[in-house]
Amino acid sequence: MDHFTQGVNSLRNAGYAAARGTKDAAAPKVNVVLTKVGLRKPPARKWPWVLGAIGAGLAMGGAAAYVWYRQRTESIGEALLTDELLDDTEPEERNRALTEELVDSVSR
Numbered sequence: 001m002d003h004f005t006q007g008v009n010s011l012r013n014a015g016y017a018a019a020r021g022t023k024d025a026a027a028p029k030v031n032v033v034l035t036k037v038g039l040r041k042p043p044a045r046k047w048p049w050v051l052g053a054i055g056a057g058l059a060m061g062g063a064a065a066y067v068w069y070r071q072r073t074e075s076i077g078e079a080l081l082t083d084e085l086l087d088d089t090e091p092e093e094r095n096r097a098l099t100e101e102l103v104d105s106v107s108r
Contacts (some may be wrong), residue, residue, distance in 0.1 A: 034040040 031040060035042050
């Protein structure tokens, strides 16, 4: 009797598995038909969200690069101004040194 009960339970489980597999296999076809008839809405497209996320990322990256550029430019400008203000040489000496350096670089 125990073998008989085990066999019946095995057949019942196999039937449930087959029915579940049939339902899963038929579901996409049924969904396509229901969508075409108008009883079910088509699935939402995901590409607009992807494009939006890429665009937002590019905008944030551009803003960060601009802020970095502005800070770098300000710091370079401040350094040049500081060097110019702290330069103890007279303007005429500085001009003469620049002229000599320019002549040397051109004559090479």
